[in-house]
Amino acid sequence: MKDQVEKLSRIPNVRAIYRDGIEETDRIIREGALDYLFGALELLVGDSSFREQLHHFSVSTIVVDEFHTIASWGEKDEEDRQAFRKWFSYLGELRSVFPEASLLALSATCTRKISKRVKKVLNCRDNTLEIPMSPDKPNIKVVTKKLANSVDQGMAWMVDALDSIAKTVIYCNSIQDVSKLYVYLTSEVPNSVNYCEMFHSETPKAKKEKMLNDLCNEDGLLKITIATSALGMGIDVPKTNNVILYGVPQQMVKIIQEIDATEIYEEQDEFDAFMSSDFEFE
Structure with missing residues (x-):
């Protein structure tokens, strides 16, 4: 996320910020001096006081990058152990805070099975548009070789x-x-x-x-x-x-x-x- 913030900040008149829990950063966010806000779910959804602040923002779009991690990290595993990062399964709450906002969910490695589970968490409507694309890239060549087990x-x-x-x-x-x-x-x-x-x-x-x-x-x-x-x-x-x-x-x-x-x-x-x-x- 910090990498993406740095790249967006190179564009003239675009203000992007990454919420890292530092007071100075939170001050800038409270003042609304930003166009794009990046952050981990623990800080955006799991922090109840910050979630109250979000109500004062005018948000047009919610972007969820690598959304397949909602299923792999936000839910209990096959052995019924606690989720690795439980707040991932609460991401859909942001849609109730900003009901008019558009939602863009992105993943390069999502399967159909995971997609169905994640759409429920994100409270996606029946008319949600899905754009499938092949992960194949012309500049990537895959080579396999069997090696000794040492x-x-x-x-x-x-x-x-x-x-x-x-x-x-x-x-x-x-x-x-x-x-x-x-x-x-x-x-x-x-x-x-x-x-x-x-x-x-x-x-x-x-x-x-x-x-x-x-x-x-x-x-x-x-x-x-x-x-x-x-x-x-x-x-x-x-x-x-x-x-x-x-x-x-x-x-x-x-x-x-x-x-x-x-x-x-x-x-x-x-x-x-x-x-x-x-x-x-x-």
């Missing part, structure tokens, strides 16, 4: 090319696999500690932000990012040529999410031209 045998090919490899994201199914790969690569090529890092749910927040800033910088030093699915869902990493899935995810949704996690621009000029275009908001 880190050293499976990743030996990468050691040989590590110093010259282009910016690469390696996705693993567990933090343990992330650690194994990191230890292996940095042991085999000690110099790689300068451009290889781990990103997962236990990575300190300050380090995550530093890594994300480096990843989004075309001239950043970080070349190899070994991560779990904690890295993904909308991050734009320019000049990323390789996404490696170390161990196939058990769900097709996760496979698509990981191989399609980064928006790849052939040239940085394309991105700059896109961001400097004239926008019209209705």
Whole structure:
């Protein structure tokens, strides 16, 4: 969300803000000095005092990005354990606060089954318009290779090319696999500690932000990012040529999410031209 706020803020006369719980940010929001408000559900819906403030806003559109997470994170799991982030299942309450507002829900990896469940949470009407699109992209080539079931045998090919490899994201199914790969690569090529890092749910927040800033910088030093699915869902990493899935995810949704996690621009000029275009908001 911070990444999106930064990009919107580059557009002349557009004011975007991310609610992070800091008093100064809340002051700006209370004064209404914004056009776009971003925030996690815990802060937008779960904070009762802030929800009262929302009643004073004139909201034309509610946007829900990655709406498939409402089902996977906002509901109890198959073993009846508590929801990972319960406020996701309360998102529909925003529609009662702003009954005249339009709702735009977006997802690159939503299945039909999840869509039906999520539409109930969002209180969607029967005439809701759905626009399905293929996740296939012409600039993505998928290659599979069966490797030996050991880190050293499976990743030996990468050691040989590590110093010259282009910016690469390696996705693993567990933090343990992330650690194994990191230890292996940095042991085999000690110099790689300068451009290889781990990103997962236990990575300190300050380090995550530093890594994300480096990843989004075309001239950043970080070349190899070994991560779990904690890295993904909308991050734009320019000049990323390789996404490696170390161990196939058990769900097709996760496979698509990981191989399609980064928006790849052939040239940085394309991105700059896109961001400097004239926008019209209705």
